[in-house]
Amino acid sequence: MEAAAASLWSSVNSGIVLSILAVVWTMLWQALQGLQLQHLLGRHSRRASRRLAAVLDPYLTVTVAEYGGGRMRRSDAYKEAQAYLQRATREARGGGGVRHLRADPAKDPDRVVLSMADNEEVADEFRGATVWWLAYSAQPRDDGGAGGFFWGRAASAERRFYRLSFLERDRDLVLGEYLPHVRREGRAVMVKDRQRKLFTNITGDSWDSDGFWSYSVWSHVVFEHPKTFATLAMDPAKKKEVMDDLDAFRNGKDYYARVGKAWKRGYLLYGPPGTGKSTMIAAMANYLDYDVYDIELTSVRTNTDLRKLFIETTSKSIIVIEDIDCSLDLTGKRKKKKKAKDGQSKDDGGGGDKKDGASSSNKDEEEEKDGGGSKVTLSGVLNFIDGLWSACGGERIIVFTTNHVEKLDPALIRRGRMDKHIEMSYCCAEAFRFLAKVYLGVDSHPLFDAVVALLRDVDMTPADVAENLTPKGPGEDADSCLATLVDALHKAKEDALAKKKKKAKGKDKEEDDDDDDDEE
Numbered sequence: 001m002e003a004a005a006a007s008l009w010s011s012v013n014s015g016i017v018l019s020i021l022a023v024v025w026t027m028l029w030q031a032l033q034g035l036q037l038q039h040l041l042g043r044h045s046r047r048a049s050r051r052l053a054a055v056l057d058p059y060l061t062v063t064v065a066e067y068g069g070g071r072m073r074r075s076d077a078y079k080e081a082q083a084y085l086q087r088a089t090r091e092a093r094g095g096g097g098v099r100h101l102r103a104d105p106a107k108d109p110d111r112v113v114l115s116m117a118d119n120e121e122v123a124d125e126f127r128g129a130t131v132w133w134l135a136y137s138a139q140p141r142d143d144g145g146a147g148g149f150f151w152g153r154a155a156s157a158e159r160r161f162y163r164l165s166f167l168e169r170d171r172d173l174v175l176g177e178y179l180p181h182v183r184r185e186g187r188a189v190m191v192k193d194r195q196r197k198l199f200t201n202i203t204g205d206s207w208d209s210d211g212f213w214s215y216s217v218w219s220h221v222v223f224e225h226p227k228t229f230a231t232l233a234m235d236p237a238k239k240k241e242v243m244d245d246l247d248a249f250r251n252g253k254d255y256y257a258r259v260g261k262a263w264k265r266g267y268l269l270y271g272p273p274g275t276g277k278s279t280m281i282a283a284m285a286n287y288l289d290y291d292v293y294d295i296e297l298t299s300v301r302t303n304t305d306l307r308k309l310f311i312e313t314t315s316k317s318i319i320v321i322e323d324i325d326c327s328l329d330l331t332g333k334r335k336k337k338k339k340a341k342d343g344q345s346k347d348d349g350g351g352g353d354k355k356d357g358a359s360s361s362n363k364d365e366e367e368e369k370d371g372g373g374s375k376v377t378l379s380g381v382l383n384f385i386d387g388l389w390s391a392c393g394g395e396r397i398i399v400f401t402t403n404h405v406e407k408l409d410p411a412l413i414r415r416g417r418m419d420k421h422i423e424m425s426y427c428c429a430e431a432f433r434f435l436a437k438v439y440l441g442v443d444s445h446p447l448f449d450a451v452v453a454l455l456r457d458v459d460m461t462p463a464d465v466a467e468n469l470t471p472k473g474p475g476e477d478a479d480s481c482l483a484t485l486v487d488a489l490h491k492a493k494e495d496a497l498a499k500k501k502k503k504a505k506g507k508d509k510e511e512d513d514d515d516d517d518d519e520e
């Protein structure tokens, strides 16, 4: 009982001391403000006040190291904390802000990435709790010359750290909620700030983002395609459907986890040349803010190489195989022919080509051994789309384009592999009106009706319509461009009629020849 009373008394005492200190400190602080010394002493006095308070309510710290656990790659947690703090540094103003910044080269050569300089501290608020982040660095161990070369620049660079300090009473809040919040927000900042890339499977060595000289199955350039859905001409209802589908995919992480599906989606874009399939891919990438991996299938030697390419793609990306029907003979006929030529039974050949999943990998190896040039097979591509490996990483969209959907093997384009089939068609009235608005800035014109009527009879691609609507010189305006389009449509109509007549004539002649043969 006595002990309890003593402890109560001591906590009351410490409460009183704390209150007195707080009052004294507030008075001192106001006096300093009055003397306009806040800017000079602000940071030092804040730190001193925290040390004072720490005597009564101890601080806990968490250190985030740039290269944690002896690994060669920068730790994700460090990168996320850095991105989070970069934003906090950008947003902090006045006395609470960081005064000493560190500038690192940015991807854009004219800019720098600003972060906290060493020994700078920034305060952050989270649900009523205050935390403090301190940046500091340590010199690396000297491991004597050669090692440094092999481990790359990272080994010789200084090691950087962030130390997070918080009050013990906020322990659960900070560890359980604030730190995950920092990582999440940091990731979002990284995604927003990153420069999107267009990758191609022409291999090369390069410095990676962590300063290592590395071999990569992909090489890239910055992705800067200007096309967006706002300038893509297609049936508005169809466009909305595609955009809604992309939104559902992007926000569907929980849904995919709940139904036990890998977080990926396949799109098949089909239609005649010039109807906007490649353009649609650029619009999708810009809409989702994803990287694009463009696979040139004829340069992929084996199914194993195709798998490697897939594994090295990152999430939040669109993987594209254009003109899939032309890239390779994916129907399995090639193999049957070859086996027939070798005098082998047909039964042990092409049937297995359509197998998917991990079980087909032995078949893949067999298939890879015969034939020359690219030996990617249908089963290799099926595996690539929805084999076990394809589930790694998540958040990927796979897009195939083709001019001849009827030529593709049904196994390749069944739902589940290519979940959404989008037909890109010839220019319709809506698409024309849209293009006229985008290219000429006109909503209506006396020639619109003529164009719309002609488009009903003639197949013209959006690419051709767009070309005719593009002013070619300073004297050209909406009137002249629309007149050019009407002429082009008339000509296309005449050509189509002439072609039709010629075809009919050819057919009649063939029938006549057949009749003669019968009579003979």
Ligand SMILES: Nc1ncnc2c1ncn2[C@@H]1O[C@H](COP(=O)(O)OP(=O)(O)OP(=O)(O)O)[C@@H](O)[C@H]1O
Binding pocket: 231, 232, 233, 234, 271, 272, 273, 274, 275, 276, 277, 278, 279, 280, 402, 403, 424, 462, 463, 464, 466
């Ligand atoms: N629907 C469209 N909306 C706006 N512009 C379009 C559209 N379709 C085509 N274009 C324009 O036409 C050009 C060719 O289009 P694109 O390369 O996307 O055609 P494609 O369907 O991929 O053709 P291919 O089958 O030959 O690869 C692009 O530069 C684009 O600006």
Ligand SMILES: [Mg+2]
Binding pocket: 277, 278, 279, 322, 401
């Ligand atoms: Mg194309």
